[in-house]
Amino acid sequence: MxxxxxxxxxxxxxxxxxxxxxxxxxxxxxxxxxxxxxxxxxxxxxxxxxxxxxxxxxxxxxxxxxxxxxxxxxxxxxxxxxxxxxxxxxxxxxxxxxxxxxxxxxxxxxxxxxxxxxxxxxxxxxxxxxxxxxxxxxxxxxxxxxxxxxxxxAGQNPFPPQAAAHLVQPGPLTHDGILSTDQPVEEGEQTLALINAMISDLGQWKSGLTLSEELSRTWHDDMIWWGPEGIGATYTIDRYGKQHAGPFRAAFAERSKTKHVCRLAEGHYGGFFGWPNFTAIPTGGFMGMPATQTPGEFRVIDIYRRAGGKLAENWIFIDLLHFWKQQGVDILERTTGIGSAQV
Missing domain, CATH: 3.10.450.50 (Nuclear Transport Factor 2; Chain: A,)
Structure with a gap:
C-alpha cells in the first residue's frame, strides 16, 4: 500500500x-x-x-x-x-x-x-x-x-434482441464527472473501499444470500448499470438482477478469480480494467446463443459513481467481439462480410 x-x-x-x-x-x-x-x-x-x-x-x-x-x-x-x-x-x-x-x-x-x-x-x-x-x-x-x-x-445489428435497453448513454446523473482538480483523498478511499467490497461479493457467486440481498450490500436500490450493446442498460437492483446479473450467472460456470491491471478511485468516481478481467465457461447459453462449454476471456472496463455509502451508477465496456471469436463466432465477419483478419 x-x-x-x-x-x-x-x-x-x-x-x-x-x-x-x-x-x-x-x-x-x-x-x-x-x-x-x-x-x-x-x-x-x-x-x-x-x-x-x-x-x-x-x-x-x-x-x-x-x-x-x-x-x-x-x-x-x-x-x-x-x-x-x-x-x-x-x-x-x-x-x-x-x-x-x-x-x-x-x-x-x-x-x-x-x-x-x-x-x-x-x-x-x-x-x-x-x-x-x-x-x-x-x-x-x-x-x-x-x-x-x-x-x-449503421443498421447492422450483430446480436439477437437483448434483455435490457441500449441507448446513447448519458454521463452521471449528478453531472460532476469531470474532476479537473484534485479531490479529497478520503473520498477516493471510500469509493475504492466500496468497489473492493463489491468485487469481493461478486467474485463468490455463492455467498448464501439471494442476489438482491447481495447487491443491496454495496448498491443503491435505484442503481443504473450502463451495459454494452448486446446486453443493454438496466435500472434498479430488481431489474438488474432479472435482466443481467441473474441470467449471466446462470449462463456461466467456473468463473476465475478477478484479475485487474489497474484499479483506482478519485472523489466519488472509480474503476478498473483487466486483460482479461476473468474467464468463465458458457454452460447455459448467453445472449441468445447456445452454450459452447469453451472457456472465454472477458476484457472489461468498469467505471463507478458512488453516492454516499453505496454505488449508484456503473458504466461497463465488455469486449463481446473477442469473447464470441473465442467461441468460434466472428461477429464482424458474420455481420459485415469482412473477416477480422482483413480489417
Missing amino acids: LQNNEKQMSFQKEKDLVKAFYEDLQLASNDKLADVIGRFCAPNLLWRGFHPFGQISGVHDVAENFWGPLRNSLKRMQRRQDIFFAGCNSLTDEREVWVVSMGHLMGLFDHSWLGIRPTGKMAFLRYCEFNKVQDGKIVETAMYFDIPHLMVQ
Missing part, C-alpha cells in the same frame, strides 16, 4: 498532460497523428484495444492502425467526455498514476470502418480510456470501445 504522504500527492500534472494530448489530437490532421502521439506518448507505448485490435506496440502503429482509420471514418470527430479522473493504481506498491476518460467519440460517419457501412450521419462510439503516465509521457493505454453499438447505429 502507498504511504499516506504519497497518497496526498497531486495528480494535476498527469491530468494536464492527458488534457493537452486530447486537445492536440483533436486538432491534428491525419498525416500528423503519429507526430502528435509521439509528443505525448513513449515511443514503445503499449496500447490495448478491443477486438479486432488487441495489443499494439509503438506510437506509429497506434496512429496507423487505430486513430488514422477511425478519424478517416468519423469525420470531424469530437471527444464528448462525461467522466475524467486520475489516481494511483491500488494494485501496485509503487506510485503508478493513471488518468481515466470516458464518454463518446462523435463524428460524421462518412466512410466505412471495420466493414461497418457509413451512414453519412452523426454516430457515437462509446469509449473508456485508461492512460498510465510516467516521467511526463503516456506509457500504457487501455482504449475500450463499444463497436457493436456503432454497428447498430
Whole structure:
C-alpha cells in the first residue's frame, strides 16, 4: 500500500498532460497523428484495444492502425467526455498514476470502418480510456470501445434482441464527472473501499444470500448499470438482477478469480480494467446463443459513481467481439462480410 504522504500527492500534472494530448489530437490532421502521439506518448507505448485490435506496440502503429482509420471514418470527430479522473493504481506498491476518460467519440460517419457501412450521419462510439503516465509521457493505454453499438447505429445489428435497453448513454446523473482538480483523498478511499467490497461479493457467486440481498450490500436500490450493446442498460437492483446479473450467472460456470491491471478511485468516481478481467465457461447459453462449454476471456472496463455509502451508477465496456471469436463466432465477419483478419 502507498504511504499516506504519497497518497496526498497531486495528480494535476498527469491530468494536464492527458488534457493537452486530447486537445492536440483533436486538432491534428491525419498525416500528423503519429507526430502528435509521439509528443505525448513513449515511443514503445503499449496500447490495448478491443477486438479486432488487441495489443499494439509503438506510437506509429497506434496512429496507423487505430486513430488514422477511425478519424478517416468519423469525420470531424469530437471527444464528448462525461467522466475524467486520475489516481494511483491500488494494485501496485509503487506510485503508478493513471488518468481515466470516458464518454463518446462523435463524428460524421462518412466512410466505412471495420466493414461497418457509413451512414453519412452523426454516430457515437462509446469509449473508456485508461492512460498510465510516467516521467511526463503516456506509457500504457487501455482504449475500450463499444463497436457493436456503432454497428447498430449503421443498421447492422450483430446480436439477437437483448434483455435490457441500449441507448446513447448519458454521463452521471449528478453531472460532476469531470474532476479537473484534485479531490479529497478520503473520498477516493471510500469509493475504492466500496468497489473492493463489491468485487469481493461478486467474485463468490455463492455467498448464501439471494442476489438482491447481495447487491443491496454495496448498491443503491435505484442503481443504473450502463451495459454494452448486446446486453443493454438496466435500472434498479430488481431489474438488474432479472435482466443481467441473474441470467449471466446462470449462463456461466467456473468463473476465475478477478484479475485487474489497474484499479483506482478519485472523489466519488472509480474503476478498473483487466486483460482479461476473468474467464468463465458458457454452460447455459448467453445472449441468445447456445452454450459452447469453451472457456472465454472477458476484457472489461468498469467505471463507478458512488453516492454516499453505496454505488449508484456503473458504466461497463465488455469486449463481446473477442469473447464470441473465442467461441468460434466472428461477429464482424458474420455481420459485415469482412473477416477480422482483413480489417
